Amino acid sequence: MSKIAFNPSRRQWLRGDTGAKRLPIRPPWSVAESAFIQDCSRCGDCIQHCPEAILIKGSGGFPEVDFQLGECTFCGDCVASCAAAVFNPVDTDPWSHKVAINERCITRQQVVCRSCIEQCEPEAITLTMQPGGVGIPVLSSDLCNGCGACIAVCPTQAISVQRAAYPDLNHPLPSHSTATRPQETDN
Numbered sequence: 653m654s655k656i657a658f659n660p661s662r663r664q665w666l667r668g669d670t671g672a673k674r675l676p677i678r679p680p681w682s683v684a685e686s687a688f689i690q691d692c693s694r695c696g697d698c699i700q701h702c703p704e705a706i707l708i709k710g711s712g713g714f715p716e717v718d719f720q721l722g723e724c725t726f727c728g729d730c731v732a733s734c735a736a737a738v739f740n741p742v743d744t745d746p747w748s749h750k751v752a753i754n755e756r757c758i759t760r761q762q763v764v765c766r767s768c769i770e771q772c773e774p775e776a777i778t779l780t781m782q783p784g785g786v787g788i789p790v791l792s793s794d795l796c797n798g799c800g801a802c803i804a805v806c807p808t809q810a811i812s813v814q815r816a817a818y819p820d821l822n823h824p825l826p827s828h829s830t831a832t833r834p835q836e837t838d839n
């Protein structure tokens with residue numbers, strides 16, 4: 653597939669996201685956004701090979717995760733299927749995303765719900781009892797691995813992913829360089 657110039661910043665501007673804070677969630681182990689956009693051929697192989705079917709063709713035809721479709725099991729099939737240099741090694745951390753639970757959680761209206769807690773394998777969400785009320789879910793960011801299993805099951809869409817920058821381990825700095833790599837600026 654021939655490459656077409658694609659500018660994520662312009663896309664965000666067109667969506668009214670002038671703060672550029674809503675970059676898509678790329679598959680796990682993705683390189684930094686600018687390198688991903690540069691080298692992904694948009695062939696769709698990762699989308700076809702995801703057993704959880706959570707990868708979709710997003711804006712510009714690039715793959716992104718839709719957690720409303722399910723969770724990432726970190727199986728690595730997306731990485732294995734890809735012929736482009738857009739993934740870091742699978743023996744590194746897949747990403748640093750965490751989720752956040754907002755005030756739409758129905759336990760704030762004294763309605764009992766444990767859906768997110770029941771889905772969370774690392775037990776990153778625990779129930780904290782309120783005096784005279786129902787328990788509310790409390791997230792441990794240290795335990796959350798960003799798998800997204802809690803997102804689609806929430807009846808009020810109170811859980812969202814907090815996207816973190818992707819590392820760029822496939823594009824190491826030259827050995828003679830004394831510079832330190834800047835953090836992903838387009839996050």
Ligand code: SF4
Nearest residue numbers: 702724725727728730
């Ligand atoms: S690691 Fe597995 S489940 Fe997660 S996006 Fe890739 S193929 Fe899908």
Ligand code: SF4
Nearest residue numbers: 772796797799800802
């Ligand atoms: S994203 Fe995964 S690990 Fe994090 S709270 Fe949700 S279910 Fe638990």
Ligand code: SF4
Nearest residue numbers: 757758765767768806
């Ligand atoms: S699933 Fe949603 S509504 Fe239910 S406890 Fe978790 S955050 Fe609250």
